[in-house]
Amino acid sequence: MTRRQLKLGAVLTPTGGPGHPYTWLDPEIPGDASVDVDWYVKYARLAEEAKFDLVFIVDSQFITEDSPPHYLNRLEPLTLLSALAVSTEHIGLVGTLTTSFNQPFNLARRLSSLDLISRGRAGWNVVTSGDAGTAGNYGLDEHYDYATRYGRALEHVEVVKALWDSYEDNAFPRDRASRQFLDPSKLHSLDHRGEYFSVTGPLNIERSRQGQPVIFQAGDSDQGRDLGARVGEGIFTHAASFEAGAAFYADIKSRAVAFGRDPEELVVLPGVSVTVGDTDDEALEIERVTQLADNDFGKSLRELGRPFGWHDFGQYDLDAPFPVEALQHAERSFYTQAKKISELAADRGLTLRQTVEALSAPRTSPFTGSAETVANELQRWLDGYALDGVNIHIGHPDQFRRFVGEVLPILRERGVVREDYEHNTLRGNLGLPFAENRHTRALREGAPLAPLPGSTVALTTSA
Numbered sequence: 521m522t523r524r525q526l527k528l529g530a531v532l533t534p535t536g537g538p539g540h541p542y543t544w545l546d547p548e549i550p551g552d553a554s555v556d557v558d559w560y561v562k563y564a565r566l567a568e569e570a571k572f573d574l575v576f577i578v579d580s581q582f583i584t585e586d587s588p589p590h591y592l593n594r595l596e597p598l599t600l601l602s603a604l605a606v607s608t609e610h611i612g613l614v615g616t617l618t619t620s621f622n623q624p625f626n627l628a629r630r631l632s633s634l635d636l637i638s639r640g641r642a643g644w645n646v647v648t649s650g651d652a653g654t655a656g657n658y659g660l661d662e663h664y665d666y667a668t669r670y671g672r673a674l675e676h677v678e679v680v681k682a683l684w685d686s687y688e689d690n691a692f693p694r695d696r697a698s699r700q701f702l703d704p705s706k707l708h709s710l711d712h713r714g715e716y717f718s719v720t721g722p723l724n725i726e727r728s729r730q731g732q733p734v735i736f737q738a739g740d741s742d743q744g745r746d747l748g749a750r751v752g753e754g755i756f757t758h759a760a761s762f763e764a765g766a767a768f769y770a771d772i773k774s775r776a777v778a779f780g781r782d783p784e785e786l787v788v789l790p791g792v793s794v795t796v797g798d799t800d801d802e803a804l805e806i807e808r809v810t811q812l813a814d815n816d817f818g819k820s821l822r823e824l825g826r827p828f829g830w831h832d833f834g835q836y837d838l839d840a841p842f843p844v845e846a847l848q849h850a851e852r853s854f855y856t857q858a859k860k861i862s863e864l865a866a867d868r869g870l871t872l873r874q875t876v877e878a879l880s881a882p883r884t885s886p887f888t889g890s891a892e893t894v895a896n897e898l899q900r901w902l903d904g905y906a907l908d909g910v911n912i913h914i915g916h917p918d919q920f921r922r923f924v925g926e927v928l929p930i931l932r933e934r935g936v937v938r939e940d941y942e943h944n945t946l947r948g949n950l951g952l953p954f955a956e957n958r959h960t961r962a963l964r965e966g967a968p969l970a971p972l973p974g975s976t977v978a979l980t981t982s983a
């Protein structure tokens with residue numbers, strides 16, 4: 521029996537996301553990489569050669585002139601992933617799509633299309649949109665409050681998943697002799713009338729060979745964790761230390777058990793920063809120099825506003841205590857992140873200037889060191905159940921090459937990462953079960969379908 525293996529995701533934000541205002545100065549990164557499909561194809565193929573499970577495209581739909589370079593000018597995730605689908609064969613394709621500013625029918629249809637175009641490699645990162653300003657792009661005066669955001673999110677995901685089961689897998693006999701294209705008994709309507717959405721259905725597209733796209737989730741509040749534990753099959757998160765990672769891992773898995781789920785059917789993938797050097801000391805120096813190159817007090821001060829709904833911190837005295845009252849502006853934005861920042865400042869009695877400096881100061885990642893050190897640490901976190909895999913930001917290309925060329929061979933030699941893809945779907949490669957069609961299952965088990973959360977109409981298994 522093979523050992524439990526590390527899952528690998530590659531986050532593609534070429535010109536630099538939050539905290540990385542100057543990554544794009546790297547001569548190896550074209551200034552327009554974030555809108556250059558060739559750049560994405562190149563790195564998706566490199567990740568595929570290295571047997572990564574997936575590429576991950578983050579997204580948001582609200583910018584200011586102070587947004588990070590990658591956010592200022594980027595491709596829409598599903599359009600981009602469709603291009604990657606026909607340029608790769610094995611790697612999973614995961615995109616962020618918000619439940620706050622999409623309708624379930626349209627989203628289900630677009631993701632199903634990606635799942636068929638990629639032949640079973642699509643994944644959906646479910647978010648509720650942290651950038652409150654997005655509301656103004658969708659005809660709303662303000663973003664939804666947290667209860668509404670996460671209430672919508674749960675109902676949205678359940679409706680999407682139900683739509684994805686509109687056709688059973690053998691719904692299309694396409695039999696020329698009998699001239700039968702569709703077996704109508706295998707087509708199921710939805711007739712959902714819920715708290716947030718009304719969707720009649722059925723969806724006009726069949727399922728892929730993985731059954732349904734894989735559901736990922738990223739959100740750290742209690743509500744966010746509950747959503748992930750309830751519907752997530754992959755969890756994107758952050759982990760500052762082994763202890764923090766292990767605590768999150770135990771928390772999310774126990775929440776999943778409380779929702780009646782098998783905890784094995786949910787993989788936890790924190791985003792990590794990796795820096796490899798010839799020696800541990802050299803790696804620490806590379807990391808320090810890289811972080812200092814990204815360090816710009818003015819940009820950090822302005823970017824501090826983002827979790828607080830792009831609140832303008834430039835209006836405060838830098839040397840006065842951190843203005844904790846600013847937290848009210850985060851209530852419909854990235855509240856969990858903003859609350860952590862406010863608490864850090866209050867607990868340590870920091871001024872605004874010290875808070876910005878503390879947040880942007882160079883810090884050592886647990887995954888900085890020689891290739892051997894990084895490999896050992898990744899293995900320790902995996903074996904200690906602090907994670908099931910990692911999401912690696914492809915930042916500076918030389919570091920990605922070192923990770924692939926120096927760290928992965930060590931892990932491969934130890935059997936900690938795969939030699940080759942085991943399956944031809946994202947679901948299969950992540951060790952997740954095929955998503956059986958709910959109508960097929962209900963008929964097989966002779967049990968009626970449970971209604972969707974928030975539904976006022978019971979589902980039926982009839983056409």
Ligand SMILES: Cc1cc2nc3c(=O)[nH]c(=O)nc-3n(C[C@H](O)[C@H](O)[C@H](O)COP(=O)(O)O)c2cc1C
Pocket residue numbers: 577578579580616618646647648649650651738739740741742743744745756757758791853854855856857
């Ligand atoms: C690892 C991680 C990745 C995220 N990626 C995105 C993203 O791509 N787009 C987005 O709008 N929000 C993203 N979010 C934000 C969440 O979806 C959520 O809206 C935000 O974190 C605020 O909710 P919370 O307080 O539950 O965390 C991400 C959050 C985490 C923790």
